Amino acid sequence: MGLSQLSSVQPSSRTSSFCMRAFVHFWWFGLLVTSVVCGNNETDRLALLEFKAEITHDPFEVLSSWNDSIHFCQWRGVTCGLRHQRVTALDLQSLKLVGSISPHIGNLSFLRNISLQNNSFYNEIPPEIGRLFRLQSLLLFNNTMSGKIPSNISGCSNLLVLSVGSNQLVGEIPMTLASMTKLQIIAFHFNNLTGNIPPFFGNFSFLVLLSAFGNNLEGNIPHTFGQLSKLSMFSLGQNSLSGTIPPSIFNLSSLRQFNVGYNKIHGHLPLDIV
Ligand SMILES: *[C@@H]1O[C@H](CO)[C@@H](O)[C@H](O)[C@H]1NC(C)=O
Ligand SMILES: *[C@@H]1O[C@H](CO)[C@@H](O)[C@H](O)[C@H]1NC(C)=O
Ligand SMILES: *[C@@H]1O[C@H](CO)[C@@H](O)[C@H](O)[C@H]1NC(C)=O
């Protein structure tokens, strides 16, 4: 990269003028200060192109706008932060897209929201997604994603919404989820998850909605759910859960919807909630 290339920088944003100054200061040391000091918006452009490359069917030709004639921040479905021109949201929901999710998505390190729901994305959720520690919402519901929920997802330590319902996910709920204590919405419904519902869900003190109906979950409903003072919707129907409903759950004044039907649960609901 030479100065001539940098001279086309529009010093309108604070970042680029800072980078410019940093560069002018250091260029004769032969350092690529723009990429070292500022992170690298080129990383985002390349990662988006890798993402595009894994899409095999795009009937509305949404991704034809992902070309070099316009800046990637103007590509359809891409939102950038105002200051840094880094990708903060990727919204390509309900566009009949077919393809897999490129592991390079993990390089979009400023990403806060991923909305790919209601398409036909297949293959696994790439573990590289766990590198997106700023991610707040991951919406993948109604696709055909397979494989396990990657344990690396716990790297998304700021995640508020994890919505992967109506896919073909298998395996157990990863134990690494235990550290994701900011979660407010967890939707796993209509997959083929197995194993138990881990007791650590009781530590998700911001949890408002848990939907896990239509899987193959087994074991008891952990009594720790009784600690979730914000829980409003709790839906575990159509699994293979057994045991009894922990009475503490009926003390939750926030609870609006409760469904554990079509399991192997025995005992009766307390009369005052029926
Ligand atoms: C990356 O940032 C540099 C300097 O801030 C700017 O000149 C360049 O146009 C940007 N490139 C892209 C693809 O955003
Ligand atoms: C994403 O990051 C990985 C690891 O740092 C790197 O190997 C890969 O080339 C990057 N991909 C893009 C598109 O920049
Ligand atoms: C590039 O994207 C722009 C904006 O959507 C569009 O007008 C143009 O036709 C595209 N170019 C190609 C070669 O697809």
Ligand SMILES: *[C@@H]1O[C@H](CO)[C@@H](O)[C@H](O)[C@H]1NC(C)=O
């Ligand atoms: C899902 O996408 C279809 C079109 O493929 C659309 O008709 C439907 O409204 C979408 N549903 C949701 C929940 O966005």
Ligand SMILES: *[C@@H]1O[C@H](CO)[C@@H](O)[C@H](O)[C@H]1NC(C)=O
């Ligand atoms: C990103 O996700 C958060 C949490 O769900 C939400 O509050 C916010 O409106 C979303 N922002 C965008 C740009 O989609």
Ligand SMILES: *[C@@H]1O[C@H](CO)[C@@H](O)[C@H](O)[C@H]1NC(C)=O
């Ligand atoms: C799920 O996505 C398919 C398209 O892939 C669409 O036809 C269907 O209506 C969607 N279901 C819901 C509940 O949105």
Ligand SMILES: *[C@@H]1O[C@H](CO)[C@@H](O)[C@H](O)[C@H]1NC(C)=O
């Ligand atoms: C998954 O996490 C492990 C442990 O943190 C790490 O070593 C590995 O590189 C991560 N994998 C990916 C694909 O990011």
Ligand SMILES: *[C@@H]1O[C@H](CO)[C@@H](O)[C@H](O)[C@H]1NC(C)=O
């Ligand atoms: C779910 O998993 C069970 C056990 O592995 C298997 O028998 C069943 O066919 C699977 N169902 C679906 C819809 O994949």
Ligand SMILES: *[C@@H]1O[C@H](CO)[C@@H](O)[C@H](O)[C@H]1NC(C)=O
């Ligand atoms: C819940 O969090 C507390 C405090 O961080 C921890 O000691 C406990 O083991 C956690 N419970 C579960 C079931 O993970």
Ligand SMILES: *[C@@H]1O[C@H](CO)[C@@H](O)[C@H](O)[C@H]1NC(C)=O
């Ligand atoms: C429900 O709440 C009442 C009043 O706070 C308390 O006495 C009782 O022990 C609680 N029951 C359960 C099962 O947590």
